[in-house]
Structure formats: structure tokens, C-alpha cells
Amino acid sequence: MAKSLHLFLLFFSFSSSNALVYNILNFGGKPDGKSDSTKAFIKAWKAACSSTSASTIYVPRGKYSLGLIKFNGPCKNNAIRFSIDGTLLAQRSKVGLGNLSQWVVFENVQGVKIDGGNFDGKGTDLWTHKSLIHCQGCSLGASSLTFIDSKDIEITRLTSINSELYHIVILNCKDVKVSEVKVEAPGNSPNTDGIHVQSSKDVTITKTTIKTGDDCISIGEGTVGLWIEQVFCGPGHGISIGSLGKEEVKEEGVENVTVKTSTFSGTENGLRIKTWASPNSGFVKGITFEDILMRDVKNPIIIDQNYCPHNIACPNQNSGIKISQVMYKNIKGSSTTQVAMNFECSASNPCSGIGLQNIALMYEKQPSKSTCKHAQGTSSGPIIPPSCF
Ligand SMILES: *[C@@H]1O[C@H](CO)[C@@H](O)[C@H](O)[C@H]1NC(C)=O
Ligand SMILES: *[C@@H]1O[C@H](CO)[C@@H](O)[C@H](O)[C@H]1NC(C)=O
Secondary structure, eight states, X not given: OHHHHHHHHHHHHHHHHTOEEEEGGGGTOOTEEEEEOHHHHHHHHHHHHHOSSOEEEEEOSSEEEEOSEEXXXXXXXXXXXXXXXXXXXXXXXXXXXXXXXXXXXXXXXXXXXXXXXXXXXXXXXXXXXXXXXXXXXXXXXXXXXXXXXXXXXXXXXXXXXXXXXXXXXXXXXXXXXXXXXXXXXXXXXXXOOSEEEESOEEEEEEEEEEEOSSOSEEEOTTOEEEEEEEEEEOXXXXXXXXXXXXXXXXXXXXXXXXXXXXXXXXXXXXXXXXXXXSOOEEEEEEEEEEEEEEEEESEEEEEEEEEOGGGOSOTTOOOEEEEEEEEEEEEEEEESSSEEEEEEOOSSSOEEEEEEEEEEEEETTEEOEEEEESEEEEXXXXXXXXXXX
């Protein structure tokens, strides 16, 4: 009796979720941290992707060693869930060799959800290599998890550590939800951005903690409708729109980005907009920064349109990127430099429509300062530092 009830419940749970389960172990996956499980993951993906009904790929506890792995669509169903209890380990054969720019890639997929999992990019050897001055033939490294040309994507409860390059990349996608994600890499690891979003529409990033060596979240050209809420950044370089306008082409603009109820702790920058000092055209507009806490941030509020590292190829040029409608509202906390608010806009394309409301940024327990170049805007409510428009 008990047994048949159990069977009944088992049957019921399968039919109610209506999803086929593909366990990586049944495809030859080895959770021993050594054996190459790349083929097993690809086989499980092919089975799930060619199924005409919703399917789940299950990765049990253990460590799975994986090389470059591409999950390509389109698939025959739009509901593939990766349920991961295990750790994915990047294979790093030779330090700094091989020019793979990606590790785990999803391309041209729809309705994919990644739930759980630890992604270990094992970037330490490459970072050491990069820090050597004459690192010839050094590769840039590989981003850990990339979604390209995809839609209806969900990434939740995932942890990504020590990527060689960016941890998560969202490129040319639509409708992406990232939530309850953790990113962790040392504060001095090079180019290890937490999440990079580019040429994508309607992306949300919530309840996420990012401790890394480069940007917490970097926002590239063509990002429209990005919502960031309850994100913790630090260490790292903060949230950055840009850098934009490097290449000599007309860039897609960045429009409607909101960063809300978030904290920056010990970061290089807080809320940054950065464009190259070169005449390439593009725009940034409809940006809202709201309810932000800064704890010991070097540049809490900064627009830098004169970005030109090492003064190569851009001295004395003005940025062609037009920045407008940027709202800063309820931004509080401490700056580790005296200038907590710095608007350095383009001489040929001044910033317009900058709004300030209720700002309280202190430097060594005293009011901080602000500087403006080619910036126009309005302020309301108490503003510390006083606005320089
Ligand atoms: C990686 O790319 C760089 C630049 O294109 C090149 O100089 C180097 O030889 C390449 N390394 C390998 C191992 O292919
Ligand atoms: C940006 O937001 C505004 C206001 O909600 C909306 O009218 C506009 O269409 C949005 N822009 C894009 C490109 O979606």
C-alpha cells in the first residue's frame, strides 16, 4: 500500500511538472574533478534540446571538469532548465595559451533557466601571467558564462568564482532575469567584471552580490531597459555605463537604465558613466540612480568623457557621445576622496538634464566637493556636496 502510494506520488510529481529529467551522470558525466565531462554535458544538452516537451538537465553534487562548451539552439522546446547542485571546473591546460574568449556559452536559445551551480573559472594562473609586463602571446582569458542571441533567460542562485575574464556576459539578448547570483574574485584580479550587458533589451539584475577586481556591472552599447536592484558591489570598480565610443563606428545608444536600492562598499567608483575622448557618436539617456548607499567609495558619482588611457590615439579630442536625462536621487554615504561628485562632460557634446535630489556624500566626516565641466542640470532638496551646475 505504502509502496503503491509512493509510486503514485512519484508518477504524479513527474507528470505535474511535465518535464523530462536528463541526469548528467547518465550521459557519462564524472563528478570527480578530473575526468573530462564536456561530452557528457553536450550529449545531455542535445537530448534536452531535441525534446519537444519541457526538460530539465540535472547536475548532481560533485566537481565536473569542462573545456570550452557550447550549448547551441534553436531547440524544439522553450523550457530547458539546468538544475545544478555541483561545481563546474574550467579546464586550463596551459597558462595564458589558447585564445578562447569564452568557457560556457549558450547561443541562440530561448527559455533557458540556470538554477544553482558553482562556476569555477580557475583564473588565478592567467591573472599572474597578465601581471607580467612582457606577456607576449598571452590570451585575454575566457569569460565564464556567456549568453548570445538568446531570449527569455533566467539565471538564479548561481555562484561564479575566479573567472579568467568577465564572469557573466549577456550579449544581444532579450528578456533576461539574473537574481540571487554571487560573484567572487579578488579585488586585484584583472578584467574580472561581474556581469557585462551589451546590445540587450529588458534585462533585470536583482539580489546579487559582486566582489571582484573590475567593474561590478559593466553596461555596453545598445543596452536598453536594464533594471538593477538590491545589488551589493565591492571590492571592484563599481557600476559603469561604458566605456563607450572607442571604435570608429556609430554605436547604439544606452537608454533606460535604473540602478536602485544598492550598496557600494570600498569600490573604486560608484555610479560611473565613461566615454572615450574620441569623436565617435552615440548617446546615453534616461538613466536613474536611486536609493544608493556608498561606503568608502573613491569616486561615488562620476561622469568621465575624457577617457583616454595612456593618452594614445585620443589626446585633445572630445567625446561624440551625448549624455542626457541622468537622475541621481537619495544617494548617501562616504567618499574616500574630496571630490565625491565629478561631472567631466564633453566640450563638443555637453551633458544636459542631469538631476540631483537628496544627496549626502561626506569626506572624512565633512561635506565633500563637486566639480563640473560642460554639465547642465537641476537640483532639489538638500545636496551635499553643493551642485556645481
Ligand atoms: C593569441 O592571440 C594573440 C593576438 O592575436 C597572438 O599574438 C597569439 O599568438 C595568440 N596565441 C595563441 C596561443 O594562439
Ligand atoms: C525608455 O523609457 C521611456 C519612458 O518609459 C519610453 O517612452 C521609451 O520608449 C523607452 N525607450 C526604449 C528604447 O524602449
